[in-house]
Amino acid sequence: MIHATSRVLVADLRQHVGQTVSISGWVNTLRLQRKMQFIIVRDHTGMAQVTHKRGGDGDVIEPQLEHLTTESAVRITGRVVDNTVVKLGGLEIIPESVEVLNRAEAPLPIDELTGLEQRLDWRFLDVRRRPTAQLLFAVQTTLEQGMREYAYREGCTEMHTPKLMGTASESGAEVFKLGYFDRSAYLAQSPQFFKQMAIAAGIDRVFEIGPVFRAERSYTSRHATEFTGVDVELAWINGVEDVMAFEEQMLAHAIRKVADVHGEAIRDTYGIEVVVPETPFPRITMAEAQEILRAKGWDPEGLKEDLDPEGERGIAAHIREQTGHEFVFITHYPTSIRPFYHMRPVGQSDVTLSFDLLWKGLEVTTGAQREHRYDVLLKQAAEKGMSSEPLQDYLNCFRFGCPPHGGLGMGLGRVLMVMLGLDSIREATFLFRGPNRLTP
Amino acid sequence: MIHATSRVLVADLRQHVGQTVSISGWVNTLRLQRKMQFIIVRDHTGMAQVTHKRGGDGDVIEPQLEHLTTESAVRITGRVVDNTVVKLGGLEIIPESVEVLNRAEAPLPIDELTGLEQRLDWRFLDVRRRPTAQLLFAVQTTLEQGMREYAYREGCTEMHTPKLMGTASESGAEVFKLGYFDRSAYLAQSPQFFKQMAIAAGIDRVFEIGPVFRAERSYTSRHATEFTGVDVELAWINGVEDVMAFEEQMLAHAIRKVADVHGEAIRDTYGIEVVVPETPFPRITMAEAQEILRAKGWDPEGLKEDLDPEGERGIAAHIREQTGHEFVFITHYPTSIRPFYHMRPVGQSDVTLSFDLLWKGLEVTTGAQREHRYDVLLKQAAEKGMSSEPLQDYLNCFRFGCPPHGGLGMGLGRVLMVMLGLDSIREATFLFRGPNRLTP
Numbered sequence: 001m002i003h004a005t006s007r008v009l010v011a012d013l014r015q016h017v018g019q020t021v022s023i024s025g026w027v028n029t030l031r032l033q034r035k036m037q038f039i040i041v042r043d044h045t046g047m048a049q050v051t052h053k054r055g056g057d058g059d060v061i062e063p064q065l066e067h068l069t070t071e072s073a074v075r076i077t078g079r080v081v082d083n084t085v086v087k088l089g090g091l092e093i094i095p096e097s098v099e100v101l102n103r104a105e106a107p108l109p110i111d112e113l114t115g116l117e118q119r120l121d122w123r124f125l126d127v128r129r130r131p132t133a134q135l136l137f138a139v140q141t142t143l144e145q146g147m148r149e150y151a152y153r154e155g156c157t158e159m160h161t162p163k164l165m166g167t168a169s170e171s172g173a174e175v176f177k178l179g180y181f182d183r184s185a186y187l188a189q190s191p192q193f194f195k196q197m198a199i200a201a202g203i204d205r206v207f208e209i210g211p212v213f214r215a216e217r218s219y220t221s222r223h224a225t226e227f228t229g230v231d232v233e234l235a236w237i238n239g240v241e242d243v244m245a246f247e248e249q250m251l252a253h254a255i256r257k258v259a260d261v262h263g264e265a266i267r268d269t270y271g272i273e274v275v276v277p278e279t280p281f282p283r284i285t286m287a288e289a290q291e292i293l294r295a296k297g298w299d300p301e302g303l304k305e306d307l308d309p310e311g312e313r314g315i316a317a318h319i320r321e322q323t324g325h326e327f328v329f330i331t332h333y334p335t336s337i338r339p340f341y342h343m344r345p346v347g348q349s350d351v352t353l354s355f356d357l358l359w360k361g362l363e364v365t366t367g368a369q370r371e372h373r374y375d376v377l378l379k380q381a382a383e384k385g386m387s388s389e390p391l392q393d394y395l396n397c398f399r400f401g402c403p404p405h406g407g408l409g410m411g412l413g414r415v416l417m418v419m420l421g422l423d424s425i426r427e428a429t430f431l432f433r434g435p436n437r438l439t440p
Numbered sequence: 441m442i443h444a445t446s447r448v449l450v451a452d453l454r455q456h457v458g459q460t461v462s463i464s465g466w467v468n469t470l471r472l473q474r475k476m477q478f479i480i481v482r483d484h485t486g487m488a489q490v491t492h493k494r495g496g497d498g499d500v501i502e503p504q505l506e507h508l509t510t511e512s513a514v515r516i517t518g519r520v521v522d523n524t525v526v527k528l529g530g531l532e533i534i535p536e537s538v539e540v541l542n543r544a545e546a547p548l549p550i551d552e553l554t555g556l557e558q559r560l561d562w563r564f565l566d567v568r569r570r571p572t573a574q575l576l577f578a579v580q581t582t583l584e585q586g587m588r589e590y591a592y593r594e595g596c597t598e599m600h601t602p603k604l605m606g607t608a609s610e611s612g613a614e615v616f617k618l619g620y621f622d623r624s625a626y627l628a629q630s631p632q633f634f635k636q637m638a639i640a641a642g643i644d645r646v647f648e649i650g651p652v653f654r655a656e657r658s659y660t661s662r663h664a665t666e667f668t669g670v671d672v673e674l675a676w677i678n679g680v681e682d683v684m685a686f687e688e689q690m691l692a693h694a695i696r697k698v699a700d701v702h703g704e705a706i707r708d709t710y711g712i713e714v715v716v717p718e719t720p721f722p723r724i725t726m727a728e729a730q731e732i733l734r735a736k737g738w739d740p741e742g743l744k745e746d747l748d749p750e751g752e753r754g755i756a757a758h759i760r761e762q763t764g765h766e767f768v769f770i771t772h773y774p775t776s777i778r779p780f781y782h783m784r785p786v787g788q789s790d791v792t793l794s795f796d797l798l799w800k801g802l803e804v805t806t807g808a809q810r811e812h813r814y815d816v817l818l819k820q821a822a823e824k825g826m827s828s829e830p831l832q833d834y835l836n837c838f839r840f841g842c843p844p845h846g847g848l849g850m851g852l853g854r855v856l857m858v859m860l861g862l863d864s865i866r867e868a869t870f871l872f873r874g875p876n877r878l879t880p
Contacts, residue, residue, distance in 0.1 A: 024676045024843065026642070026841055044643070044644040071840050071841040072841045073841040073842060073843040101843060101844055102812055102813065102814075102841050102843065103841070104839070105840060108840060109840075123637070123641065124638075124640040124641040124836075124837050124840075125641075125840055126641075127642060127643075128640070128641045128642035129642075133641075134642060134643075137597045137599065137643060138597060140597075141592070141598040144598055145588075145592065145598075148585075152581070152585065156581075157577045157578060157581050158580065158581040158584055158585075159870055160649075160651065160668040160852070160870065161870060162651075162666055162871045162873050163603070163653075163666060164653070164665065164873050165878070166878035166879040166880075167879075176618050176619070176620070177618060177619055178616050178617060178618030178619070178627070179616065179617055179618070180616070180665075181657065181875050183878070185616075187618070194871060197563070197880065198564075198870065200568070201565075201566075201568045201870075202484060202567060202568035202574060203484070203574075203577060209600075210651065211603050211650065211651065213603075217621065225604065225620075226602055226603060228600040236464045372541075372542055374542075393879050393880035394880075396562070396880070397564050399544070400511050400545060400548060400564075401466050401467075401512045401513040401544035402513060403513040403541060403542065404513075404541055404542075412600070430600065430601060430602075430634075430638065431602045433602050435621050438605070438606035438620060438625055439606040439607075440637065440834075440836070
């Protein structure tokens with residue numbers, strides 16, 4: 001009996017020429033010819049050719065291959081042989097045993113021609129079989145590593161704030177409601193209030209990566225009902241500029257790390273060049289942005305307060321043309337389209353000390369300095385028609401010495417989507433959730 | 441007018457003797473005497489004394505101190521002076537300006553004598569004013585850093601699996617249900633099914649830190665309705681031993697990092713010695729554990745299948761006595777008290793290839809090799825009386841080549857609770873959630 005040796009990764013096979021090793025992976029392709037039988041085995045590091053010559057004395061391999069199917073999980077033990085003719089690394093494995101650890105049913109429910117929605121139904125097969133999807137999660141891991149490296153170095157504390165809330169305080173309309181024993185609870189649509197509580201709790205700089213929930217009937221390529229948010233909140237800031245400086249440094253650091261580790265693979269797989277952005281990123285006020293856009297024919301009726309996707313793309317193209325930069329901060333959003341807790345400049349009640357960050361024309365972040373003065377906050381909440389009673393736990397934070405602070409919330413999927421040039425947030429998420437999709 | 445300089449942290453004041461600097465923080469204590477006025481200012485790095493001599497010519501400071509209260513957020517600009525008499529680092533600041541950035545109302549709603557529940561009502565003040573709580577979140581950050589370092593090095597991919605599920609598949613009883621547009625959704629009580637989907641998707645090793653939700657009416661010191669889970673899932677394992685080996689290495693690495701960075705502070709603040717555990721951790725089967733415990737009088741009727749908290753403490757004490765080790769893996773849990781997807785040893789249907797990990801007698805992890813064979817999984821689900829229909833998305837993962845795999849789920853709060861000797865998970869969580877607590 002042949003005993004399996006400990007697993008060797010396909011990428012490391014070259015180190016084992018002449019030895020008998022075991023590889024584990026999936027049957028990528030099967031070519032069972034009359035004289036020769038070829039199995040291409042794929043693991044997460046690459047593909048290898050297994051070559052079997054049929055009908056030798058006491059051929060034990062042939063019966064093992066009889067019921068083999070594409071995508072079956074196999075462990076193959078055999079000798080690694082140098083063969084310059086073989087396309088996959090100039091190596092092949094001459095098998096001594098082929099163990100089927102989990103046979104795949106045939107046919108597979110999806111193939112190369114399957115549309116997006118059906119691919120999402122079988123997302124595990126979709127991700128397993130597409131190199132782009134495999135790379136996506138490796139890039140996600142490195143991107144988060146880069147953001148955490150920067151955040152830790154800058155004194156951030158990693159917090160985990162609750163997703164269950166007692167009141168639908170931030171904005172009742174878009175919140176999921178659930179039964180919570182004898183009452184109701186709500187799913188946090190951002191860690192906003194809780195990260196501000198952490199600031200009030202004396203945490204100097206807050207960092208959190210976690211799920212956020214939006215009960216929005218949005219069917220666009222960039223919205224989801226659940227997505228991963230990257231949240232930062234900074235105490236004792238001198239102004240919103242401190243928040244923007246933090247974000248651009250964090251992104252530049254993280255993108256540089258991605259470019260270093262995966263730049264070549266992203267170029268080969270996605271045909272995209274990851275450009276490490278220079279800092280500072282360009283900044284433009286909303287008023288200036290609108291003036292530039294209107295001069296080019298955007299919003300001819302002059303009715304829009306916010307930038308729509310067309311406006312976002314337009315201003316990003318303008319900035320790119322002017323500066324060559326892929327990023328732009330739009331600042332000073334009108335008070336009317338910002339939440340009550342955004343701070344306003346001294347003596348100006350129509351704009352806020354807030355920003356959005358666009359990357360290649362897509363909004364990836366919203367940020368602001370927060371209003372930390374209790375009386376001003378009460379006034380601003382009342383102006384927005386909000387009742388202070390359900391907000392009381394939040395408002396209490398500002399009654400006992402809350403420092404000036406500000407922060408940002410970034411959509412991780414959106415950053416990946418732009419970075420890799422994906423058409424939809426559905427492709428940038430492992431298991432997408434939308435109004436019509438709650439499975440698998 | 442005095443202009444504030446850029447912020448200097450209290451811990452760095454020694455480098456600025458003779459200079460005029462600004463510090464930002466909270467008024468820890470106020471002593472306004474007839475001749476001298478003392479303010480102790482606290483930031484996240486330490487405390488500093490601000491010393492003002494009253495009534496000098498044009499004394500601008502005295503009026504600034506008039507309405508000052510404890511816990512107000514202040515920025516103080518002044519000259520750093522060496523003064524060996526001062527207890528706080530032999531330094532004091534002679535103020536040139538005291539800016540009140542946010543005045544605290546007086547009196548504060550909690551003090552040193554306030555009980556736990558009321559402290560939790562005012563958690564931001566509770567955390568801000570107690571050095572133990574401040575240290576807790578620094579330790580949490582380092583602990584996670586250590587776990588991620590190990591996980592990344594070992595080839596893990598960081599995944600974010602959905603918390604919204606279409607069916608209450610794992611165990612209907614303890615799941616929160618919510619309205620999801622025109623239907624219902626459920627909150628994931630663990631990333632279990634989804635991390636297994638990631639394995640089926642060809643992710644070699646899965647790592648996730650995120651919230652998990654349990655709709656349990658448990659009021660113990662170690663249960664919460666929402667807590668932070670650390671989840672790992674490993675593909676192509678040879679057995680459950682691979683999972684335990686991963687966990688003990690990950691914990692040893694992370695605990696060593698905590699001991700290096702915070703060991704002294706934990707000793708000073710909590711009176712606890714962080715012991716870096718030796719690997720491998722002791723292992724004992726459930727059957728052996730019960731035999732040992734029964735010989736000591738536990739469960740005299742011989743009715744218990746599982747270890748109760750008393751049993752967990754008992755076996756941990758026994759192992760500690762025998763080996764000196766704080767950790768112990770209990771293995772081979774009976775099939776009756778494990779979920780249907782735990783694998784069973786060949787030819788043995790009464791036990792599972794599963795484990796719990798106890799630290800100082802508290803369960804901090806459950807893990808197992810998972811059953812990856814579709815037909816066996818169907819049979820085991822049926823045995824547990826589960827309908828396969830709501831499980832279909834999960835079960836599909838095992839029809840198309842799912843490799844052998846196993847993993848673990850760890851409660852982050854429980855690890856912190858044991859590490860720092862806390863009485864309750866409420867103290868190990870920023871904002872605790874339980875059946876009776878959904879605020880703040």
